[in-house]
Amino acid sequence: MKAPWxxxxxVVIADNCIAQDIPRAITEQIELLIxxxxxxxxxxxxxxxxxxxxxxxxxxxxxxxxxxxxxQLFTDIQINDLQQHLTQLxxxxxxxxxxxxxxxxxxxxxxxxxxxxxxxxxxxxxxxLDMIKNSRHELLIKGGQILETKKGYIENADGETKYLGDPYxxxxxxxxxxxxxxxxxxxxxxxxxxxxxAEGQTIDYxxxxxxxxxxxxxIKNIIVGDYTVSMGQGLISHNSFIRGKSALVTxxxxxxxxxxxxxxxxxxxxxxxxxxxxxxxxxxxLTFFYSHLKLDGNEITDGIDEENIEGTFxxxxxxxxxxxxxxLEDKDAITNTSSGFSAKYKSRNTQVALNGISHxxxxxxxxxxxxxxxxxxxxxxxxxxxxxxSHRVKNITLFSxxxxxxxxxxxxxxxxxxxxxxxxxxxxxxxxxxxxxxALLPNAFGESASVQNETGIYMGIQYDISKKWRLRVYxxxxxxxxxxxxxxxxxxxKEYLIRLDYYKRKRINIYTQYLYENKEADxxxxxTKIVLTGNQIRHRIRLHCNNxxxxxxxxxxxxxxxxxxxxxTQENGLILYQDLMYRPKFSPLSLTSRFMVFDxxxxxxxxxxxxxxxxxxxxxxxxxxxxxxxxxxxxxxLNKSLxxxxxxxxxxxxxxxxxxxxxxxxxxxxxxxxxxxxxxxxRTELKVQLRYRL
Numbered sequence: 001m002k003a004p005w006x007x008x009x010x011v012v013i014a015d016n017c018i019a020q021d022i023p024r025a026i027t028e029q030i031e032l033l034i035x036x037x038x039x040x041x042x043x044x045x046x047x048x049x050x051x052x053x054x055x056x057x058x059x060x061x062x063x064x065x066x067x068x069x070x071x072q073l074f075t076d077i078q079i080n081d082l083q084q085h086l087t088q089l090x091x092x093x094x095x096x097x098x099x100x101x102x103x104x105x106x107x108x109x110x111x112x113x114x115x116x117x118x119x120x121x122x123x124x125x126x127x128x129l130d131m132i133k134n135s136r137h138e139l140l141i142k143g144g145q146i147l148e149t150k151k152g153y154i155e156n157a158d159g160e161t162k163y164l165g166d167p168y169x170x171x172x173x174x175x176x177x178x179x180x181x182x183x184x185x186x187x188x189x190x191x192x193x194x195x196x197x198a199e200g201q202t203i204d205y206x207x208x209x210x211x212x213x214x215x216x217x218x219i220k221n222i223i224v225g226d227y228t229v230s231m232g233q234g235l236i237s238h239n240s241f242i243r244g245k246s247a248l249v250t251x252x253x254x255x256x257x258x259x260x261x262x263x264x265x266x267x268x269x270x271x272x273x274x275x276x277x278x279x280x281x282x283x284x285x286l287t288f289f290y291s292h293l294k295l296d297g298n299e300i301t302d303g304i305d306e307e308n309i310e311g312t313f314x315x316x317x318x319x320x321x322x323x324x325x326x327x328l329e330d331k332d333a334i335t336n337t338s339s340g341f342s343a344k345y346k347s348r349n350t351q352v353a354l355n356g357i358s359h360x361x362x363x364x365x366x367x368x369x370x371x372x373x374x375x376x377x378x379x380x381x382x383x384x385x386x387x388x389x390s391h392r393v394k395n396i397t398l399f400s401x402x403x404x405x406x407x408x409x410x411x412x413x414x415x416x417x418x419x420x421x422x423x424x425x426x427x428x429x430x431x432x433x434x435x436x437x438x439a440l441l442p443n444a445f446g447e448s449a450s451v452q453n454e455t456g457i458y459m460g461i462q463y464d465i466s467k468k469w470r471l472r473v474y475x476x477x478x479x480x481x482x483x484x485x486x487x488x489x490x491x492x493x494k495e496y497l498i499r500l501d502y503y504k505r506k507r508i509n510i511y512t513q514y515l516y517e518n519k520e521a522d523x524x525x526x527x528t529k530i531v532l533t534g535n536q537i538r539h540r541i542r543l544h545c546n547n548x549x550x551x552x553x554x555x556x557x558x559x560x561x562x563x564x565x566x567x568x569t570q571e572n573g574l575i576l577y578q579d580l581m582y583r584p585k586f587s588p589l590s591l592t593s594r595f596m597v598f599d600x601x602x603x604x605x606x607x608x609x610x611x612x613x614x615x616x617x618x619x620x621x622x623x624x625x626x627x628x629x630x631x632x633x634x635x636x637x638l639n640k641s642l643x644x645x646x647x648x649x650x651x652x653x654x655x656x657x658x659x660x661x662x663x664x665x666x667x668x669x670x671x672x673x674x675x676x677x678x679x680x681x682x683r684t685e686l687k688v689q690l691r692y693r694l
Contacts, residue, residue: 409437493519
């Protein structure tokens with residue numbers, strides 16, 4: 001056992017509170033929200049939000065619309081119905097009374113009950129020192145590594161390696177909370193392959209914040225450190241987890257708090273500085289924020305004056321990896337100074353806001369001359385201004401945001417939510433994103449993440465057939481009026497989903513889901529090597545069963561089929577997995593495990609699956625080719641304050657690449673490519689985490 005692992009055990013043991021496993025209610029909600037076609041989504045911030053409300057339930061009798069939306073547990077229709085119910089009949093006496101409100105099903109109430117209450121759990125202290133003194137604290141220390149040796153760690157003839165650091169991934173989190181009023185957080189992290197202390201630098205990634213919420217009548221929210229900003233429907237910026245389509249087919253309207261502390265290890269999606277929301281009147285909020293942050297960027301040196309300290313950059317880097325010399329050169333290469341505001345007016349049924357943000361880079365961003373980059377942002381300043389509104393009329397909510405960018409483009413998103421009756425609801429959404437529109441960190445509904453060069457219309461319907469059956473469907477049609485990366489002409493696409501759920505006595509949930517996608521893309525003819533543009537079609541069929549066998553054992557079974565086709569090729573894929581969750585009520589030990597078999601013809605027929613991991617860590621890997629994968633997560637409560645977690649997982653491939661070993665001149669099997677290449681056909685990962693709470 002090498003020295004870095006010893007860090008995991010240097011924690012003082014105390015006896016103040018009971019450490020818990022990852023609440024199943026949280027993972028259930030995340031699985032509904034995840035976009036399975038993306039491996040870069042940021043689950044940590046969503047998890048942190050849900051975990052906070054799990055620890056500090058929100059009093060729904062007194063919660064504002066903003067706070068209810070912030071939980072991401074309620075649809076806009078449900079919020080409207082709840083507010084109307086409270087106005088007419090007064091506060092709820094028990095959380096189960098939600099079932100009397102038409103838009104809340106039994107399953108909805110079961111989920112919400114983990115994160116909300118009808119009793120005021122808010123703490124009353126107003127002095128900062130008293131809050132800190134009476135706060136709850138949590139420390140997490142985590143380490144992990146791939147047990148096989150990757151090519152990046154193998155020494156060459158000169159005794160050098162491509163990766164500058166060791167193979168250990170290390171992370172530390174500290175957070176302090178006082179009810180829903182005070183939050184203090186600190187994160188330190190280094191990825192595998194990164195040096196713990198690079199020359200002239202501190203730990204690779206440090207993030208921290210202090211937040212006060214509802215500190216006084218005027219100071220509604222104040223954050224110093226790292227934070228995110230949410231405005232409108234995400235045309236400029238939003239920290240909402242959901243960007244596009246999910247199984248929650250009517251959850252298309254964004255909202256929640258304008259400012260939130262940043263709790264992720266994604267290193268380039270944050271603001272760093274200070275921000276505050278002031279309550280000018282009961283119905284008027286003003287938010288101001290300032291950020292000064294160094295970002296990773298690819299610097300262009302050819303043709304640049306050597307005396308010019310701030311250079312020219314081809315792009316911003318979002319990976320956050322600094323393992324090699326070239327990656328380390330990109331670290332903190334460009335400085336971004338941002339400032340902005342949001343002025344929001346709220347009445348009982350209406351909300352209107354004016355939002356603005358301005359970015360200035362200490363250096364110029366110059367894109368390549370590829371045709372798809374013609375309208376991409378270049379220069380050193382970028383500004384956005386938007387106006388958003390929402391208005392409720394009985395069971396209908398209208399919402400819209402229109403934004404302009406300094407690059408000359410406009411973006412608009414307009415939608416309507418309709419509660420047709422107690423069992424039927426619908427969402428309709430139209431989006432228009434001009435090809436000249438640019439924003440630095442947008443997060444709006446769409447097929448692509450850039451919020452540019454796209455028009456589309458979406459409709460989602462949810463129908464509660466009975467207490468046991470729920471039907472969800474959506475349809476989305478879109479166009480890209482200009483060329484895109486890997487699409488060399490204007491293109492279009494469409495996507496449909498249908499999902500049928502069956503629930504039985506809170507014990508069994510079985511659902512079947514079918515997804516159809518048809519969109520245009522470039523591909524290369526394997527014989528002529530000519531690049532063609534045509535339709536590519538995907539079908540995905542899933543059957544999934546959650547079976548809570550007893551109070552301690554839960555089984556989850558899934559089989560999923562994928563079919564991909566374009567004009568020159570077809571691929572098929574299949575996965576089958578079995579999960580076992582063992583959580584005895586009075587035992588210090590709990591576990592989750594999975595065994596999976598996957599078999600696909602190639603990458604185009606890949607299948608994404610969601611995995612539970614350690615606390616604050618979730619995975620949505622894509623599986624392709626043939627192999628098996630299994631993992632085991634163990635959680636052991638050492639005492640009332642200290643919990644140890646361990647995760648071991650292995651993927652074994654039935655086939656591997658044949659490579660020639662330059663030292664022995666023999667052929668060997670290998671998986672992966674570049675510096676991540678592993679000799680052999682298996683990849684094994686071990687992670688350990690300690691969690692201390694008081």
